[in-house]
Amino acid sequence: MSENRKIARDIIDAIGGEENISSVAHCATRLRIMVNDKDKIDQDKVEQIDKVKGAFFNSGQYQVILGTGTVNKVYEEVEKLGIDGSSKSEQSKEAGKSGNFFQRAIRSLGDVFVPIIPVLVATGLFMGLRGLVLQEQILALFGLTPADISDNFILFTEILTDTAFIxxxxxxxxxxxxxxxxxxxxxxxxxxxxxxxxxxxxxxxxxxxxxxxxxxxxxxxxxxxxxxxxxxxxxxxxxxxxxxxxxxxxxxxxxxxxxxxxxxxxxxxxxxxxxxxxxxxxxxxxxxxxxxLGLPLGLGGLLIGLLHQIIVVTGVHHIFNLLEIQLLESFGENRFNAIITASIAAQGGAALAVGLKTKSKKLKALALPSSLSAFLGITEPAIFGVNLRYVKPFFMGIIGGAVGGFFASIFNLAGTGMAITVIPGTLLYLNGQILLYLLVNIIAIGVAFSLTWMFGYSDKNKLPESE
Structure with a gap:
């Protein structure tokens, strides 16, 4: 039996077997399962399954965090095991009665935008690449100046960067x-x-x-x-x-x-x-x-950096897709990206501190990969698997995000795209901003790591299930 099939089988068994599953769908990082009876779910057993970074109920769905790439492979194995998959449309109808009106509206917004985000990511990378190759310093390495760039080449880059927004x-x-x-x-x-x-x-x-x-x-x-x-x-x-x-x-x-x-x-x-x-x-x-964003003295960045990951926990963070698209469409740059990147990096810094400080092998095995996942832009494993479970690391991460967001605002950092952050997000800052971008992330990670190490975690408070 393949590793992913075993994970799929273990998840099915832990949530009460095939008869307890109404339908299964997935997003970029989570397996989204509609169950018939919540009481049949063995939460501890689910969280002990290999590659599972956390699991919880949200928007009427039982969501199992597996991470980018892994979730697609496990979902395929779930379908092969005879579990009916469902489209986001079908699951939205099933979950539609859960949550208040605002939560349902934001969930629908997310369901619409998630499939088109990869195209917008690619467009942002094209923008960053164009900004890099058209820099005078880069052109000078090849003995060229901006005047030497042909109109046809500029037209080609415009096709890459403008089509998705048109x-x-x-x-x-x-x-x-x-x-x-x-x-x-x-x-x-x-x-x-x-x-x-x-x-x-x-x-x-x-x-x-x-x-x-x-x-x-x-x-x-x-x-x-x-x-x-x-x-x-x-x-x-x-x-x-x-x-x-x-x-x-x-x-x-x-x-x-x-x-x-x-x-x-x-x-x-x-x-x-x-x-x-x-x-x-x-x-x-x-x-x-x-x-x-324009609040004086970096207050806008501090406020957004402080609140962003709290909003992620509530599940209504897809509203930011709309804001980022509008910024890119109107100005060709996205000041939101650097700020939320700081808040994401900070949660990774907090999880990293837990992973390095704890003597529990199981907690290390959970916290260290979760911090890496956050540094790649996916915070759910760090938040739900580590930081929120111990509470204080999450709040230390929030403080780190606020400080990082403050400096991102002070430096007027603006990405050329959206939807990728932290390490992959460096590709959006190749137009002369890369050093400041790295500095902001290091500050956010450093503050969250230091506060978590000093005040946010001790093995005295280690949860029994982490043994």
Whole structure:
């Protein structure tokens, strides 16, 4: 039996067997399981399984933290063992009654954005790479100057860095249709309509060189290149409209009538109602974000660095995806990234202190890999497996994140992309910021490590299950 199959088998047995599992899905780091009876779960047994970094209930799902890469392989083995997998859409419906309205809304936002984040990560890396190769110092190594770079090469780099944001509404509408039970290809076409070249270009309008179209003399109509909320809500409403139409249309006419009416009605509503309204909402959110980031004396970075990992614990941190996309789309840089990187690195520093200070071999085996995972940008193993279990290390990590965020704000650090942090995040700061970026992370890790070592952990408080 392969290692991953054994892990899958052990997880199934520890949560009460196949008969206690309703469905299984996964995200970037967690196996998300809908169970029939919570009381049948053996929590201690789950946490003792090899490669399991923690497990807990959130949003109506039992979530087992396995980490990037491992979760995909274990999920495949779970399916091979005969457990029914489910889409995020199906699990969202099952878990939909749990949590308050705000938590459900943020969960839906996350379900829509998670599948498109890899594309935005790649775009950010392309931006960082372009910033690196176009630096005068780098060009000078090859005897070149910026004037020597051909227009064709610049065009090639623009294709790499601009495409995802130009067609972002299409990606979001596609994902929203998928999550809310519509036909994804209809959502894709609806999103493409929102960025049709027949419409005034959004960036041209914002720059003042292009005028919007006005219907009825007061409704502005533009393309929505780089916008998030218009496509998000158009996707939700469109998916629900498609399902409603499909229920009422005879099967013989479904192929023709359903997509026709869905696209006709939705593009009309999107251009004349949803788009103008939520474009204004986006502006308000962006202004609010900039106001926090712009607080004097580094207070914005301190506040965000302090709160970020607390928000991660609540499970509503996907709201930051929206903020980061808006920053990148509007300014081509992301000041949020360096600040939250500090908070992530700090949790890794706290877990590292626990791992080096404890004499328990099992706790070392959990804490040290968890700290490495945090330094690679994934904090769930460190938070749920170590820091929150002992409480004080988590709060020491929060203090370290606040201090690191403060310095990130003071230094005006801004990444060229999003969704990668700490060590992988260095690729977003190759445009002359790399040394300050490393300094901020070292400060955050150092503060959290020192405080945890001195005040945050002692083997006197070691939990029995870590023996």
């Amino acid at each position: 067609f972002l509404p299409a990606l979001i509408a596609w994902s929203a249709f998928r999550v809310f039970g519509g036909t994804p290809i209809i959502g894709l076409v609806l999103g493409l309509m929102l960025v049709s070249p027949s419409l005034p270009n959004a960036w041209g309008v914002a720059g003042g060189g292009v005028d919007p179209l006005y219907f009825l003399g007061f409704i502005p109509v533009v393309g929505y290149q780089g916008s998030v909320l218009p496509a998000f809500f158009a996707g939700i409403l469109g998916a629900k409209l498609e399902r409603t139409i499909r229920k009422r249309v005879p099967d013989a006419l479904d192929l023709i009538v359903t997509p026709f009416l869905t696209l006709l009605l939705m593009i009309t509503v999107s251009l004349f109602i949803i788009g103008p309204i939520f474009h204004v909402v986006e502006d308000w959110i962006l202004e609010g974000t900039l106001a926090v």
